[in-house]
Amino acid sequence: MPFPSPLPEPVRFGLIGAGRIGAFHATTLARRLPEAALVVVADPAGGAAERLAAPLGAAATTDVDAVLADDRVEAVAVTSSSTAHADLVIRAAAAGKAVFCEKPMAMTLDEADAAIAACRRAGVPLQVGFNRRFAADFAAAKRIVDDGGVGTPQLLRSLTRDPGLADPGAVPPWTIFTQTLIHDFDTLNWFNAGAAAVEVNAMADALVAPGFRSAGLLDTAVVTIRFGNGALATAEASFSAAYGYDVRGEVFGSSGMVTVGTPAQPAVRHWSGAGVAGPTVRADTELFPDAYAAELAAFCLAVREGTPPLVGGDDARAALRIALACVASVERGAPVRIGEIDRPAEAAV
Amino acid sequence: MPFPSPLPEPVRFGLIGAGRIGAFHATTLARRLPEAALVVVADPAGGAAERLAAPLGAAATTDVDAVLADDRVEAVAVTSSSTAHADLVIRAAAAGKAVFCEKPMAMTLDEADAAIAACRRAGVPLQVGFNRRFAADFAAAKRIVDDGGVGTPQLLRSLTRDPGLADPGAVPPWTIFTQTLIHDFDTLNWFNAGAAAVEVNAMADALVAPGFRSAGLLDTAVVTIRFGNGALATAEASFSAAYGYDVRGEVFGSSGMVTVGTPAQPAVRHWSGAGVAGPTVRADTELFPDAYAAELAAFCLAVREGTPPLVGGDDARAALRIALACVASVERGAPVRIGEIDRPAEAAV
Amino acid sequence: MPFPSPLPEPVRFGLIGAGRIGAFHATTLARRLPEAALVVVADPAGGAAERLAAPLGAAATTDVDAVLADDRVEAVAVTSSSTAHADLVIRAAAAGKAVFCEKPMAMTLDEADAAIAACRRAGVPLQVGFNRRFAADFAAAKRIVDDGGVGTPQLLRSLTRDPGLADPGAVPPWTIFTQTLIHDFDTLNWFNAGAAAVEVNAMADALVAPGFRSAGLLDTAVVTIRFGNGALATAEASFSAAYGYDVRGEVFGSSGMVTVGTPAQPAVRHWSGAGVAGPTVRADTELFPDAYAAELAAFCLAVREGTPPLVGGDDARAALRIALACVASVERGAPVRIGEIDRPAEAAV
Amino acid sequence: MPFPSPLPEPVRFGLIGAGRIGAFHATTLARRLPEAALVVVADPAGGAAERLAAPLGAAATTDVDAVLADDRVEAVAVTSSSTAHADLVIRAAAAGKAVFCEKPMAMTLDEADAAIAACRRAGVPLQVGFNRRFAADFAAAKRIVDDGGVGTPQLLRSLTRDPGLADPGAVPPWTIFTQTLIHDFDTLNWFNAGAAAVEVNAMADALVAPGFRSAGLLDTAVVTIRFGNGALATAEASFSAAYGYDVRGEVFGSSGMVTVGTPAQPAVRHWSGAGVAGPTVRADTELFPDAYAAELAAFCLAVREGTPPLVGGDDARAALRIALACVASVERGAPVRIGEIDRPAEAAV
Incomplete structure (x- = not known):
């Protein structure tokens, strides 16, 4: 079922960044995906890549350029x-490598445009790590929407709640929009395909760690x-959900609704004097292990088949626009x- | 279990307004609640009260004053x-009657203040028809919140989706805020007890019947x-849910979350080649029949015991404030x- | 919605037996059902009827005959x-009264035959208290089965678990079959309409109160x-479910399955560090209040309209046959x- | 998270039998499990192993002995x-290979005893393919039971419903007991650990393909x-569930219940005019892909660490006993x- 026969030659990866999600992807590439092989890991921090x-x-290696110059490496x-x-x-595109980039692909629209242009110029595929598109439940929801199951979308919702905020002082400004909710913005764009965001209002606060609000x-x-x-959407995030990791979506339209996601898993219930x-x-890697593998498998297929990735630079740019509008909205109230x-210059007028 | 023993004398009601919800309440008062008796129905429309x-x-009767002058009538x-x-x-308060008023109790804050003052002056109990407070699932959710089960509320949600919009041309302006979402505003106020709304942003449109947008x-x-x-809340409404009647709530806080309500009922599932x-x-009277009975039973108890109603004029005023702020928000964008x-005068400056 | 207009004259009831379920039915008849009125309660125990x-x-009254002789009483x-x-x-049939009888209608087939014959002879309606037939979820399941949603039934399940066993010494022999599982036998007969039980195997034990096994x-x-x-069914019962009152059913057939019932209610969930x-x-009167009211309302309708009750003496007899077969199966192993x-005489050979 | 670091040398497998489940396991061993490597596949059918x-x-190879003689092969x-x-x-044990055997391990108790003895004699680990023990939801249920969450088990249920019966004529006699329900018997033994089955009653029929009953x-x-x-358990199977693949369990005991499994997946719901x-x-490989991988990973760990497999020959024998008792029960009615x-000789008397 899962593998074509005969299997194509695995795509040979260099991975840059040995942090938490880098380690997870590296393990998936090296161990779990027959479509992929891991050639080299780069991280500037001493020993991180080696470990x-x-x-x-x-x-x-600690040298990114060594990865980009490595002829064995097909994809970064x-x-x-x-x-x-x-x-x-x-840089990876300039080196002729196919690129899988974790979200967010860029922090500014200029950066995003430059990244998209570089990949287009180099003729390399570019895929962005919006994992929900590859989760079985979200993909099933998308099919229902695409099949007309909700009619014209009118009200949408997407939320992300992370299980905890270990180090509030280490969170860069606007992270909740550019790193967390950017997932939800992509989900909403995806579910409401063909329509673009036209207006954004954001309210945000430091409720989990109010001591860091002033920072x-x-x-x-x-x-x-x-x-x-015309569709109206809400996106919602918190950095600290006591019950774990919570990603859900809802698309309500003229002829129905689809709801997707639940933090309740697995399929077991305990019934006692206290109720049920x-x-x-408890974690993204617990909720989305198959989605993380599937997005990399899809990327490998795109590399081997020469087909466009399912979620690329334009999608990343569209989500980023919304995130940046949120920043502006909070600043202006x-x-x-x-x-x-x-048009930031005009907007500043 | 359900009835005190011996049962007090039923509270004798006059009901004013023989429309859909009036008919439902009249039937409950006359037939379903041992705590209540229905003496008289008034409606100006010819024959409606009689039928x-x-x-x-x-x-x-077609004469409201006849109801208010009727000595048998204890409550209106x-x-x-x-x-x-x-x-x-x-007028009912001035006549010394206890008052159960369907939501919304008033259309302006001045009206609300006058109604509250009238009841206070007359020393009569005033209860407002926020039915969700009396629904078993919402009441259970409230207990969890009050017992500290979610900690400090940080993110709340309440939604109402009606099953259909029969006559778009007959809907008065701002109805979605003053008549529909006012339920949700009360629910949010109730769940987030002790805190008041300080800022509101509303986006609204005619997506169900776009031909009536200009009207x-x-x-x-x-x-x-x-x-x-600090808590941030969303309230959401639609006048046309293809799948029926949908009322749900969510309270997320520092130590947990409570979710409440589902349009899926009763507890039966059909499994076939098409899935599950x-x-x-399909209707409020299908979802909330017990809540409608319970709110009237509670009102009867308040009348007989002389205790304050569980949801009164101040609650109606607090929800109305939010609804009016929504109107202003839409007007201003x-x-x-x-x-x-x-302070509408100042605000208009 | 729920009441015909104009409402017929309420059916006037005499109720015999002021125990737990008698008290519940009496209250429903007197207070909750506009279709019914409660005229008199009889119980031989001193003061029970009065209270x-x-x-x-x-x-x-303590005199059953006084009820049967009371001309005001239409139904018993x-x-x-x-x-x-x-x-x-x-006796009630002989007195010309319509009869609503709690389950079990009889303890032997001879008794059952005599009761059925008596009502037929007297031309009075006879309804038996199989409440699940009137529960919204079970009724919805039945409609799915009748509409062909599961095809030909092949595997069925029905279970009853009571919340506790207060006084094990007071439980008459075989109660679990003749009083508890008789509900499930009727449910199975109802779901598998048109087919009769042909073979029964029962295993039973005293696991809740093993000290009373020898008794x-x-x-x-x-x-x-x-x-x-050909369909195979299981029925299962326990007198002590720590989590409350549990009644569920399942019908699996050639083209699908229906599942019905859950002890999880109402529609509220609490999410915390401990999970969801x-x-x-917790009790039958909590799970089935509407079913208890609906069965009595349906009986009133049958009385007023002269239509046959939806569940009558033949149904009670069919369920009893299975219960008695269970007794024999346990005795024989x-x-x-x-x-x-x-044919007990032949069977004994 | 999923992999120890550094990873041990992969266990080198020879796989015998290139049918449906053999192909699935081969792919898992070769592609998905870093703990395993696939050296060789044997199947007597021409070309099956090669493909x-x-x-x-x-x-x-078509020669099983070649696999057993292959020094590179550590495990079969x-x-x-x-x-x-x-x-x-x-034979694999005699060749000194660790053995992972799909269920059923044996068709008779003599065979089972011989297999267990052979592995013990050879000092090789023997694991049997009872996949549910490695499914996340069943494992969570087991932990609840082991932690005392249900108290003493009193009523258990396990069921397996396969999605279809492609070729009824090709099904060997008693397959439903020895191949399908043997999973459920193991599940029941596992959940009710420490107790052995003492009495079995089985009812079975050809309801899916009645034309083959006589065969x-x-x-x-x-x-x-x-x-x-004292616990009473039911196990239930069908070869044709219209809605897919259905494996569920239930353990009810003195202080609670655990329910596990659902054929409803993934976490998406479509709400429309038709309801929800x-x-x-739709298939075991869709429900249990992670369980299939986990059981092989656990076997690899047992091989590398020298620890006893979590489910071995004795478990297979205990489940087989129940299956054989079912055969006898059907034969005798x-x-x-x-x-x-x-003691089949005595039993035959």
Whole structure:
């Protein structure tokens, strides 16, 4: 079932960034996906690449350029810190490598445009790590929407609640929009395909760690988006859900609704004098292991078949626009027309 | 279990307004509640009161004053058209009757203040028809919140989706806020007890019946509310849910979450080649029959025991404030500080 | 919605047996059902009838014959101890009263035949208290089955688990079959309409209160039934479910399955560090209040309209046959052909 | 998370039997599990091994002895037709190979004893393919039971419904017990740990394909089991569930219940005018992919660490005893004492 026969030659990866999600992707590439092989891991932090690569049978380096210059490497997985993403995409493309980039692909629209242009110029595929598109339940929801099961979307919702906020002081400003809710913005764009966001209002606060509010922390946010087709959407995030990791979506339209996602898993319930109880999902890697594998498998297929990735630079740019509009909305305390984001100079007038 | 023993003398009701919900309440009062008796029904429309009252064994009149002057009537149920509510509350109070008023109790804050003052002056109990407070599932959710089960509320959600929009041209302006979402505003106030709304942003449109947009119809709305304790809430409504009647809530806080409500009922599932399927609730009177009975039973108890109703004029005023702020927000296309609503003259500057 | 207009004259009831379920039915008849009125309550135990009847505005007596001779009484509700049911049905029928009899209608097939014959002879309607047929979820399941949603039934399941066993020493022998599982036998007969049970195997034990095993207590049982159409069914009961009251059903057939019932209610969930939790139903009167009212309303309708009750003496007899076959199966430690139950003399050979 | 670091040398497998489940396991071993490597596939059918092995990078042979003689092979996966299992286990053990054997491990108790003895003699680990023990939801249920969450088990249920019966004529006699329900018997033994089955009653029929009844087909079965600790269990199977693949369990005890499994997946629901609907699981490889991988990963760990497999020959024998008792029960039309199965000569008297 899962594998074509005969299997094509595995895509040979270099991975840049040996942090938490980099380690997870590296292990998937090296161990779980027959479509992929892990050649080398790069990380500037001393020893980080080595500790990750060695048990996976891959080489390690602190030099990104060594990865880009490595002829064995066909594809680069960018899993570094977010601010370095766009630059690495551009350099990997220039080196002729196919690029899988974790979200967010860029921190500004200029960066995003440059990354997209670089990949287009180099003729390399570019895929962005919006994992929900590859989760079985979200994909099933998308099929229902595409098959007309909800009619014209009118009200949408997407939410992300992370299980905890370990180090509030280490969270860069606006992270809740550019790193967390960017997932939800992509989900909403995907579910409401063909329509673009036209207006955004964001409210956010430091409710989890109020002591860090003055330092710029926003750990709780609610965003309202008006789309060009009239649909109204909410996106919601918190950095600290006591019950675990919670990602859900809802698309309500003229002829129905689809709801997707639940933090309640697996399919077991305990009934006692206290009522009924069940376990919840505690981490993204617990909720989305198959989605993480599937997005990399799809990328490998795109590389081998020469087909366009299912979620690329334009999608990343569209989600980023909404995130940047949220930033502006919070700064102004008012709704923001999304068009202003594309013309920051005019907007500043 | 359900009835005290011996049962007190039933509270004798006059009901004003023989429309859909009036008919439902009249039947409950006359037939289902041992705590209540229905004496008389009034409706100005020719024959409406008579058609409702006769099979219920009650008298009928087209004259409201006859009801208020009727010595047998201890309590008045106000189920007329919304714009008449406040005036009828005031007149019923002046006549010394206990008052159960369907939501919304008033259309302006001045009206609300006058209604509250009238009842206070007359020393009569005033209860408002926020039925969700009496639904078993919402009441269970409230207990969890009150028992600290979610910690400090941070993100709340309440939604109402009606099953259909029969006559878009007959919907008065702003109905989605003053008549539909007012339920959700009360629910949010109730769940986030002790905190008041401080800022509101509303987006709304005519997506169900776009042909009536120019006539002022708003049939789809999303509201974001910031509360004084920092909590952020969304309220959402649509006038046309293909799958029926949908009322749900969610309270997320520092130590947990409570979710409440589902349009899926009853507890039956059909498994076939098409997958799994189940029925949905199609009307408010199908979802909330027990809540409608319970709110009237509670009112009867308040009348007999002399205790304050569980949901009164101040609650109606607090929900109305949010609804009026929504109106202002839509008009301005911007968030509205709730304080402005209390000082319309200043706000207009 | 729920009431015809104009409402017919209420059916006037005499109720015999002021125990737990008798008190519940009396209250429903007196207070909740516009279709019914409660005239008199009879119970031989000193004061029991009086304590129940007085607050309900009904008369009380210790003399059953006084009820049967009362001209105001149109219908008799038999809620006495089970062993007296059949005799009371026969006497009520002889007095020309319509009869609503709690399950079990009889303890032997001879009794059942006599009760059925008596009602037929007197031309009075006879309805038996199989409440699940009137529960919204079970009724929805039945409609799915009748509409062909599962095809030909092949595997069925019905279970009843009571919330506790207060006084094991007071449980008459075989109660688990003749009083508890008789509900499930009727449910299975109903879902598998048109087919009769042909073979039964029962295993039972005293697992809740093993100290009473030697006294004949059976508090846990599993029954397998083979029906004439080949379908195989299981029925299962326990007298002590820690989590409350649990009644569920399942019909699996050639083209699908229907599942019905859950002890998880109402529609609220609490999500916390411990996972997800919700409340459960704790008593039959909590799970089935609407079913209890609906069965009496349906009976009133049958009385007024002269239509046959939806569940009558033949249904009670069919369920009893299975219960008696279970008794024989446990005694023999072997499966029992259901035909033997009809011919006890032959079976004993 | 999923992999120890550094990863041990992969366990090198020879796989015998290139049928459906053999192909699935081969792919898992070769492609999905870093703990395993696939060296060679054997299948007597011309070309079957080659077709499976080639794209997986493994060797192929029609000669089982070549696998057993291959020094590179550390472990043998027995996925041949069921009747050959025990013999292959014995030969693999004699060759000093660790053995993973699909269920059923044996068709008779003598075979089972010989297989167990052979592995013990050779000092090689033996694991049997009872996949549910490695499914996340069943494992969570087991932990609840082991932690005392249900108290003493009193009523258990396990069911298996396969999605379809492609070729009724090709089903060997008693398959429903020895191949399908044997999963459920193991599940029941596992959940009710420490107690052994003492009495079994089985009812079975050809309801899916009645035309094959005379040829000995049994495609629908219900089994009741009495355990030594008094617990009563039902096991239920069908070869044709229109809605897909259905594996569920239930353990009810003195202080609670655990329910596990659902054919409804993934977490998506479609709400429309028809009500609510969702997808169902259609195959074992769709429901249990992670369990299939986990059981092989656990076996690899047992091989590398020298620890006893979590589910071994004794477990297979215990489940087989129940299956054989079911055969006897159907043949006799009566319950069977499980002890008779161990002494077939006496039982035949």
